[in-house]
Amino acid sequence: MPSTDTMAFGGPSPAVFVHAKRRSLAAHLTAYALSAPALFLMALLLIGPVLVVLMMSFTDYSLGNASFEWVGLANYAEMLEDDVFVKAIGNTLLYVGIVVPASVFLGLGAAMLIESLTFGRAFWRAVYFLPVMATLMAMAIVWEFMLNARFGMISQLLALLGLPAKNWLQETSTALPMLMVIGIWQALGFNMVLFMAGLTSIPRDLYEALELDGGSSSWSRFWTVTWPLLSPVTLFVVVITAIRSFQVFDPVHVLTKGGPNNASMVLIYQLYQEGFDFFRSAYAAGLTVVFLIFIFAITWVKSRVMEKNVHY
Amino acid sequence: MRYGTSSRLGGIIKQIVLAIGAVFILAPFVQMISTSLKSSQDIAQGGLNLIPREWAAFENYSEALSATPLLQYMLNGVIVTVCIFTLQVVIALPCAYALAKLRWRGRGTVFALVLLCLLIPPHAVAIPVYILLFKMGILDTYASLILPFIISVFGIFLMRQFFMTVPDDLIDAARMDGMSEFAIVWRVMAPTAVPALVAFGIFSVIAHWNDYFWPLIVLSSEELYTPPLGIATFRTAEVGYVFGPLMAAATMVIAPLVIAFLFAQRRFIEGITLTGMK
Numbered sequence: 001m002p003s004t005d006t007m008a009f010g011g012p013s014p015a016v017f018v019h020a021k022r023r024s025l026a027a028h029l030t031a032y033a034l035s036a037p038a039l040f041l042m043a044l045l046l047i048g049p050v051l052v053v054l055m056m057s058f059t060d061y062s063l064g065n066a067s068f069e070w071v072g073l074a075n076y077a078e079m080l081e082d083d084v085f086v087k088a089i090g091n092t093l094l095y096v097g098i099v100v101p102a103s104v105f106l107g108l109g110a111a112m113l114i115e116s117l118t119f120g121r122a123f124w125r126a127v128y129f130l131p132v133m134a135t136l137m138a139m140a141i142v143w144e145f146m147l148n149a150r151f152g153m154i155s156q157l158l159a160l161l162g163l164p165a166k167n168w169l170q171e172t173s174t175a176l177p178m179l180m181v182i183g184i185w186q187a188l189g190f191n192m193v194l195f196m197a198g199l200t201s202i203p204r205d206l207y208e209a210l211e212l213d214g215g216s217s218s219w220s221r222f223w224t225v226t227w228p229l230l231s232p233v234t235l236f237v238v239v240i241t242a243i244r245s246f247q248v249f250d251p252v253h254v255l256t257k258g259g260p261n262n263a264s265m266v267l268i269y270q271l272y273q274e275g276f277d278f279f280r281s282a283y284a285a286g287l288t289v290v291f292l293i294f295i296f297a298i299t300w301v302k303s304r305v306m307e308k309n310v311h312y
Numbered sequence: 313m314r315y316g317t318s319s320r321l322g323g324i325i326k327q328i329v330l331a332i333g334a335v336f337i338l339a340p341f342v343q344m345i346s347t348s349l350k351s352s353q354d355i356a357q358g359g360l361n362l363i364p365r366e367w368a369a370f371e372n373y374s375e376a377l378s379a380t381p382l383l384q385y386m387l388n389g390v391i392v393t394v395c396i397f398t399l400q401v402v403i404a405l406p407c408a409y410a411l412a413k414l415r416w417r418g419r420g421t422v423f424a425l426v427l428l429c430l431l432i433p434p435h436a437v438a439i440p441v442y443i444l445l446f447k448m449g450i451l452d453t454y455a456s457l458i459l460p461f462i463i464s465v466f467g468i469f470l471m472r473q474f475f476m477t478v479p480d481d482l483i484d485a486a487r488m489d490g491m492s493e494f495a496i497v498w499r500v501m502a503p504t505a506v507p508a509l510v511a512f513g514i515f516s517v518i519a520h521w522n523d524y525f526w527p528l529i530v531l532s533s534e535e536l537y538t539p540p541l542g543i544a545t546f547r548t549a550e551v552g553y554v555f556g557p558l559m560a561a562a563t564m565v566i567a568p569l570v571i572a573f574l575f576a577q578r579r580f581i582e583g584i585t586l587t588g589m590k
Binding site: 024028030032033034035037038039041042044045048049050052053055059061109113114116117118121122124125126127128129130133134135136137138139141142143145146147148149151152153156157159160176182185188189190193194196197208238243247249250253268269271272275276281284285288291292295299 | 316319323326327329330333334336338339340341342343344347355356358359360380383391403404406407409410412414415416418419422425426428429431432433435436437438439440441443444446456460462463464468482492493494499518521525529539540541544547555558560562564565567569572573575577580581584585
């Protein structure tokens, strides 16, 4: 790395060159030393494992076995025949497909409502953000009680209205939808806060300019100024919510175990089952690779959309 | 605010709409607290009463504390989150400083690796890391809960971005004083980075306090359980209709973070926004 004095003189004088080299050597060593622990751990706990997972997916390894065989694409072939896998992918995509739009729109709505208030902003913000703070596992169990067909709030309310109660989480048609409700319930507040940050960074004068131009209805305000300027935030929120929803696990494990009859089976749950219940490590590794492909696809879509559509 | 005059009625409508939405948001909390105060007969009677007809608050909460080692679970949560965050800082800060303020060959590559690692979701590495811990013989220990998370590429990224905004003269002055680069990281950079450190800490503590997946797979000894695992165990253990104590347990599990949040709201939200907006 040439220092400025060598470049200024058009060629290194020996003394300057040696000095520069010695200085940068010391700087190099220090830099390496400072970042070595992090690099080592990144290799050991992040990059290495991803490579291991990739390779493992081509074997038949099970934890506890002394040895393993290379089996090529056998695991992937099994996946295509695996009803559970097909259900898992389908349910996960459905879950993401509902939770993302719902929690993004509701979060945006809440953010816009709260931001435009004259008082009570901090209060409402706290209220709507509460689900994000509360340990999902505990709240999932509370939701389960709320949905309890005999004692929960929801069934009591239905009884009051003369409607029959259902065992929401135990029925094939309502198990996954209920999980979606819980997912939306939690994601809403998080998205709201991100949108609020985005909204406050929109310059006021744009709205004033719009007023002067004669377009001052709420709708044109939103469509001409707010929405375009929010697009980077919106994109970010959509991607983050999609990635997080894709990884749904906690409520599934504690409330439905993927049932009834795989009605609420999701990808990470199957990964957990195969990898840590059945210890079919290689097959679970294959599932992990599929999972990674989806996650990378979502991220890739984000960068493509970023290039094309985001207004600045 | 922006709307000027038409807002009195508009403002009221907005508050009403928000209140209706809040019913959905707060319903589980209300159910949880209300049920935790009721006796089992009261619960069995049904009805929508939020105030208990028959109080059993003391019984429920003490049942929750004695039927499972709930306090032990909370303590484990504290131990694990504090250790994870401390080690994360120790490892991330020097690296972030090197990336932000030093010039060295390989800096670009290392930063690219950090960005790449940011894309890796935690579940993806679970199987190999688990096998690694298994081979090391440290499954079912505090170490197994802490070690996999001490590398926080998110933390490295966050702190690097922040460090880049620190003026160079501060650092040059320290160098003139004869401070080593290591000393600079901890005596100069860290103190100026408190807001970013707080954001990092909030993010880390929340994520690891609430983590269910990892403790689920590495732990089998109940005395090491963290709060999420603890309450899930309580639920499966209580097969009968003991909803009062179950709700009491849930209330106690979420209480620390919720109370911390209510006291330090702005910090939390700043933290989430800062980490979110990168």
